[in-house]
Structures are given as structure tokens and as C-alpha cells.
Amino acid sequence: MEAKKENGGVIAGPTNPMVTPLLTDLYQFTMAYAYWKAGKHQERAVFDLYFRKNPFGGEYTVFAGLEEVIRFIANFRLTEEEIAFIRECLSASCEDGFFDYLRGIDCSDVEVYSIPEGTVVFPKIPLLRIEGPIAVVQLLETPFLNLINYASLVSTNAARHRNVAGKSKTLLEFGLRRAQGPDGGVGASKYCYVGGFDATSNVAAGKLFGIPLRGTHSHAFVSSYMSLDEIIDKSLRRKDGSSTCEDFVSLVQTWLSKIQWSKSLGGIFGETNQSELAAFTSYALAFPNNFLALVDTYDVMRSGVPNFCAVALALNDLGYKAGGIRLDSGDLAYLSCEARKFFCSIEKEFGVPDFGKMIITASNDLNEETLDALNKQGHEVDAFGIGTYLVTCYAQAALGGVFKLVEINNQPRIKLSEDVSKVSIPCKKRCYRLYGKEGYPLVDIMTGENEPSPKVGERILCRHPFQESKRAYVVPQRVEELLRCYWPGISDKTRETLPPLKAIRERCIKQLELMRPDHMRRLNPTPYKVSVSAKLYDFIHFLWLNEAPVGELQ
Numbered sequence: 001m002e003a004k005k006e007n008g009g010v011i012a013g014p015t016n017p018m019v020t021p022l023l024t025d026l027y028q029f030t031m032a033y034a035y036w037k038a039g040k041h042q043e044r045a046v047f048d049l050y051f052r053k054n055p056f057g058g059e060y061t062v063f064a065g066l067e068e069v070i071r072f073i074a075n076f077r078l079t080e081e082e083i084a085f086i087r088e089c090l091s092a093s094c095e096d097g098f099f100d101y102l103r104g105i106d107c108s109d110v111e112v113y114s115i116p117e118g119t120v121v122f123p124k125i126p127l128l129r130i131e132g133p134i135a136v137v138q139l140l141e142t143p144f145l146n147l148i149n150y151a152s153l154v155s156t157n158a159a160r161h162r163n164v165a166g167k168s169k170t171l172l173e174f175g176l177r178r179a180q181g182p183d184g185g186v187g188a189s190k191y192c193y194v195g196g197f198d199a200t201s202n203v204a205a206g207k208l209f210g211i212p213l214r215g216t217h218s219h220a221f222v223s224s225y226m227s228l229d230e231i232i233d234k235s236l237r238r239k240d241g242s243s244t245c246e247d248f249v250s251l252v253q254t255w256l257s258k259i260q261w262s263k264s265l266g267g268i269f270g271e272t273n274q275s276e277l278a279a280f281t282s283y284a285l286a287f288p289n290n291f292l293a294l295v296d297t298y299d300v301m302r303s304g305v306p307n308f309c310a311v312a313l314a315l316n317d318l319g320y321k322a323g324g325i326r327l328d329s330g331d332l333a334y335l336s337c338e339a340r341k342f343f344c345s346i347e348k349e350f351g352v353p354d355f356g357k358m359i360i361t362a363s364n365d366l367n368e369e370t371l372d373a374l375n376k377q378g379h380e381v382d383a384f385g386i387g388t389y390l391v392t393c394y395a396q397a398a399l400g401g402v403f404k405l406v407e408i409n410n411q412p413r414i415k416l417s418e419d420v421s422k423v424s425i426p427c428k429k430r431c432y433r434l435y436g437k438e439g440y441p442l443v444d445i446m447t448g449e450n451e452p453s454p455k456v457g458e459r460i461l462c463r464h465p466f467q468e469s470k471r472a473y474v475v476p477q478r479v480e481e482l483l484r485c486y487w488p489g490i491s492d493k494t495r496e497t498l499p500p501l502k503a504i505r506e507r508c509i510k511q512l513e514l515m516r517p518d519h520m521r522r523l524n525p526t527p528y529k530v531s532v533s534a535k536l537y538d539f540i541h542f543l544w545l546n547e548a549p550v551g552e553l554q
């Protein structure tokens, strides 16, 4: 089901057909023209794509969006229609030669090095290093950032929800209706899966990416029924096909009165809502192998749960196993515990094995905080359905990924700022992750391109890029080079293949497990160290002094 990406070496276009060379900011085209006009357009430039601060008050980020970036550049070419439109947008004084130039450009002479998708990443370290003719690479800035910023933000959000929920819970992404438009919805489903969700309700995402689809039913289904008389075909074949129960409705009613009259259960409720019972029965007749019920339309413990149990027990008589319930309002901790108690009592009272283990799904405006609160209170929820807060990234609207020039014509460049965190780190660089004795990543380090790589067992000085006093010697037990070649351009490097989405997800889950727990906690997490080599440190500060004008005091 994985969307076609590499067919005989040909990389398919971006998933969203709106991703074209025009999906960029106007200023990329005006700059491209000015480069061309100055005869500068072919100058070889190196840009880094990185972010400055981890989102959600955390100390880690999941990197996602790379596959779409590679699909974009693999198919980057302007059509005649697009060129005509750019001509209309730019000033009438722009010369024809520029449009001939645009007609000929593609990304065959662009090189892209990247950290693999699904890796846990940190501020300042380039996620991608892009090298090529400056005019072309400039056009890539906005689409690259567009494809990576939200993808990484929502994957991180998903990973954070997973971190709070715990490994054993099932996490369902239910956000399509609240997502920021169709691409926001499809993107959220894809990247929440990467970040550790198990399934989505989004059918399009299931088809496009092979993400497992899951769902229950809504309140509308329950309230659309008025009475049991609406059920016309009451027959249900036993699961083993050996016989047919001609009146499943009566079987359900018999079970409901057994529950009602049971000493251990009956005290909890009197008459249940019969229209709800009709809805559940009807759903069970439609899906006897996968019967799920939304139990909070009228009253969870006085109606929804007993009605569900009556239907589930009737199904059990015919050899079927019910799927479970969903709670969508009220105190989810309390109600899940009460429902669990009820299921366990049924198991005991009627000797139905595993009835107590019935799946309880909870939904309703869930987010990291409510999951955390539920954990602290104690709950019996097995699966969480999460929509709005997850896909809209309610806790932080955007990841501030940027795309900065670090070298042109082999000359390192720097961008200065009053705000030190915004000073760019110049040079075409290599990046490494150094692992310590206990197997945890200790520090990421950037070096100049031609510096020798850090070696296992050899002490290396890791310096904070801007704070002189912050430095540490590290003797790595493992050294991992972070940037790999995903688009070799005209170089003879081999291109990394694009892994299937499931492999990206598995990488992400493994990466998150590998981190030292104090970097991952929600409250006051420890920052992960990001550093530069001594040589790069000296060079940054040399260039800084060189480029910063000396002030004059009067």
C-alpha cells in the first residue's frame, strides 16, 4: 500500500500536487532574477536548513518531511505555463533571457545531504545541507521549509503524546475534521504515524501511505435510532456458520434482563435507554466481528455500558468477540475505572473469559496535559483517540526552521544578529552524534568539512558555538555521521534510498528510546548538548569579528 516512490530509480512527484516550483515566496524569484542579471546565478552556494529552538517547551524534535523534499527536487522543473506566470508577476523590465534560463533549470546539479527522516534532532545542527547554483537553491528555500517545518512539528507532537501515554497504549489520530485544511489533515495523519501513533481515522491517508485505519462510530449513529422495532432483519449467523440465530434482538434483551437481575450488577442501573440499545444491536448485526460502541450518548454507567454488555454477551453466545467501548465525555479516569469494574463483574458472574479485558477507548479534547492528569489519577483506558490538539499543534503553532547561506564560492558566510541564538554557523560542515559509555547520545558536534572525523576512543573537545566557557572533552564510544547523501547532483556519491514510511516510524521509535530520559521528561528537561569543534569555534569567532563593524562612541 506504500505510495509509489521509486520505480526503477524514478522518484515519484510530491504527494500533494500543489507542491510545484511556484509554491515558493515571490522574493525567491526576484532574487533569482537579480542573481541572473548580475551574472551570479551559477555561483556555487551552500545553505543549511536548521531550527533554533525545540518545540513544545521540550528538548527534542523529530525530523520529518525529507521524502517529500526529495520527491520535490527529483521532479523540479518549471512548465511553460508557470514561466509565463512568473513573467507576469515580475517587473516588465525583466529581460527575456531570464525566462529562457528558468526553462532550463532543474535540480540535477544540486546536492542534498540530510539527516535520515525519523531521527531525533536538536537546534542548530543542519537537518539538511543543500549545495548548488545559488539561484536554483534559493528557489528551494520556501518549499523545503514548508515541507519540513509542519512535518517535524506534528511528528514531535505525536512523539510527545506517545511519551506521556506510554508504550502499551494504542494511539489513534482522529484529527482530520479539525486539521488546517486537506494538506494539514493528510500531513498530520502521515507524520503522527511517524511520531508513534498506531492508526488514523483518515481514509485518504490510509490509502496514500498504508497507515492502519481505525474507527468507532459517532453520537449521530446512536441518536438516529428511536426503538428496537426499527430493526427488521434480526437474524445473525453464528461465527462458525453452524446455525443462525433468527432473533438476535431477543437474545440481546434476554441478556440485558440477566444483567439487570444479577445481584452484583443490577444495583447500578434500572431501565437503560432502548433507542441506544437499538443502535448498538444494529451495529452489532452490521459488524459482528468488530462490535464497538460509543457509550456516552445518554448515560455511561446507567445505560451505555450495560447496553453494550448485553449486546456483547449475545454476540459471545454466537461465537463472536466484541471489540470494546469508546468514552467521549465526562471524567474519563473515573468512567474508565467504573466500566472496567463492570466488565470484570460480568466476566465473573457469567463466566465469559477475558470479558474484563474489553478495550476501552477514550476521546474528547485530549492532549499531553490531560493524558498526564489521567495517568496521575489512575485510569483503565487502553486506547486514546486524539484530534484537535494533536493535529493543530495547539501548544505551538510552528517550528521555526530556517534556511541560511553558509558558504558561497568556497567562501564561508555568516549572518550576525543582536540575538546570539540567531547568529548562523558558517562553513560547509560535517555533523556527528557522539555516544557515551551507557549507549546514550552525549553530544552533537559540527566540524569544518575537511576536518578529520571524531574517532571512537579518542578524546575530542566539544565547544558551545557561542559561549566561550562552555566546553567539554568527550571520548566517544560510537560516532555517527548525521548528514548523508540523499541527492548527489553531479557528484559521484551514491544516493541513500528512501525508506518506506513504516521504517521511518520504526527509526523514530528506536531513536526516542535511545535518548537519556532526562532529555525527554515534560517538566524542566535537560538540554541536549550541541557543539562545534575547536577549529570551527575559532573560525566562527574570527569571521564574526571580521564581519561586525566596530562601533564608535561619542
Ligand SMILES: Nc1ncnc2c1ncn2[C@@H]1O[C@H](COP(=O)(O)OP(=O)(O)OP(=O)(O)O)[C@@H](O)[C@H]1O
Binding pocket: 328, 329, 330, 331, 332, 333, 334, 363, 364, 365, 366, 367, 370, 373, 374, 377
Ligand atoms: N479525569 C480527568 N482528568 C482531567 N481531565 C479530564 C478527565 N476526564 C476528562 N478530562 C478532560 O476534561 C475535559 C472535559 O470537557 P468538557 O468540560 O467539555 O466536558 P465534557 O465531558 O465534554 O461534557 P459534555 O460533552 O457533556 O459537554 C476534556 O478536555 C477531557 O479530555
Ligand SMILES: O=P(O)(O)OC[C@H]1O[C@H](OP(=O)(O)OP(=O)(O)O)[C@H](O)[C@@H]1O
Binding pocket: 174, 175, 177, 178, 328, 363, 364, 365, 366, 385, 386, 387, 388, 389
Ligand atoms: O476531541 P478531539 O481530540 O478533537 O478528537 C476528535 C473528536 O471528534 C469527535 O467528535 P466532535 O469533536 O466532532 O464532536 P463532540 O465534541 O461533540 O464529540 C470525537 O467524538 C472526538 O471527540
Ligand SMILES: O=C(O)c1cccnc1
Binding pocket: 174, 175, 201, 214, 215, 216, 217, 218, 326, 363, 385, 387
Ligand atoms: O472513529 C472514531 O471514533 C472517530 C473518528 C474521528 C473523530 N472522532 C472519532
Ligand SMILES: [Mg+2]
Binding pocket: 364, 365
Ligand atoms: Mg469534540
